């Protein structure tokens with residue numbers, strides 16, 4: 522089955538927007554470069570993109586920053602607090 526490399530560009534999966542076709546691996550799995558809302562890019566297997574917006578947890582919905590936000594909650598809060606302090610001075 523032919524894989525249309527452009528039809529998924531511009532589609533979204535959670536915080537990710539598909540920006541470019543990336544590569545196909547030896548098992549004919551297609552990978553796309555995605556731009557996250559945080560500004561990072563990542564390469565995600567097409568099967569892992571939630572292009573139909575099912576919301577299922579098995580799909581990749583960010584560059585990893587969602588998981589990081591949970592895992593490093595204490596660090597994130599201190600950064601946010603620091604930024605708030607800085608913003609209040611400006």
Ligand SMILES: [Zn+2]
Pocket residue numbers: 536557558559560561583584585586587
């Ligand atoms: Zn991100």
